[in-house]
Amino acid sequence: MHLIRAVKSDIRVVANAEELSLKAAEEFVHRAEEAVQARGIFTIALAGGSTPKSLYTLLASDTASFREQVPWNKVHFFWGDERHVPPDHPESNYRMVQERLLSQVPVPPENVHRILAENPDPGKAADEYEQVLRHFFKLHEGKWPRFDLVLLGMGSDGHTASLFPVTNVIHEQRHLVAASWVEKQNTYRVTLTPPVLNNALCTIFLVSGSEKAETLRAVLEGNPEPDRFPAQIIRPKQGSLLWLVDRAAARFLRLEQEENHG
Numbered sequence: 001m002h003l004i005r006a007v008k009s010d011i012r013v014v015a016n017a018e019e020l021s022l023k024a025a026e027e028f029v030h031r032a033e034e035a036v037q038a039r040g041i042f043t044i045a046l047a048g049g050s051t052p053k054s055l056y057t058l059l060a061s062d063t064a065s066f067r068e069q070v071p072w073n074k075v076h077f078f079w080g081d082e083r084h085v086p087p088d089h090p091e092s093n094y095r096m097v098q099e100r101l102l103s104q105v106p107v108p109p110e111n112v113h114r115i116l117a118e119n120p121d122p123g124k125a126a127d128e129y130e131q132v133l134r135h136f137f138k139l140h141e142g143k144w145p146r147f148d149l150v151l152l153g154m155g156s157d158g159h160t161a162s163l164f165p166v167t168n169v170i171h172e173q174r175h176l177v178a179a180s181w182v183e184k185q186n187t188y189r190v191t192l193t194p195p196v197l198n199n200a201l202c203t204i205f206l207v208s209g210s211e212k213a214e215t216l217r218a219v220l221e222g223n224p225e226p227d228r229f230p231a232q233i234i235r236p237k238q239g240s241l242l243w244l245v246d247r248a249a250a251r252f253l254r255l256e257q258e259e260n261h262g
């Protein structure tokens, strides 16, 4: 594993998906300890999809060392996005996290803030979640929530959270949460918007697999084309941005050597 500084973000290349989850778990614990020490709670917006599944399982595992290091009663779980399905649906990001992590560790139910995507009106589900965020983070008008950690994945089409190519939500600057029609999936998604995603103290992308290599190169080293590659829209204003990628996904990157060889 080596740390390479690419343009405006850190890239950490690890050998494989297993090491990706291990490093992500270490980051999770580190950020949780830091946040709880500083503010008494740790707020995280979780990624959905398949890449983070093994991370969530690892965090809950009683054979790994992470579980007992996390002050679970002080962690508040949110979601970066959700499919427009009920919470018990196989496609639900909430269900995926509930099965692998939340049902396995002592998180108080009131610390789990899921997107109520069972609402037949996805716009109302988005509005409801926006109110959850405003209330939890005690936000005045024009203020954005600041998560301690945002976990993101990246699709091979360059989407992240539910910011899909050529959708209006990529340019949303007013709302915290939005519903977005995803043509190619013939469904709505509910997602945090770029201003919220870019306001986090720490943002970590988890990208694994050779099928993402060409897109990862375009996102990190190609021309800025956020409508085509929405993952490019993630440029935290103040927080840190780490791309945790495995070697298969990183194979087309023109990686610079680590600046200080140390």
Ligand SMILES: O=C(O)[C@H](O)[C@@H](O)[C@H](O)[C@H](O)COP(=O)(O)O
Pocket (backbone or CB within 6 Å): 047, 048, 049, 050, 051, 052, 080, 081, 082, 083, 093, 152, 153, 154, 155, 159, 160, 161, 162
């Ligand atoms: O709801 C989702 O699916 C995620 O939020 C989405 O943005 C995901 O992170 C990417 O699609 C990558 O998915 P994989 O990890 O399955 O490749």
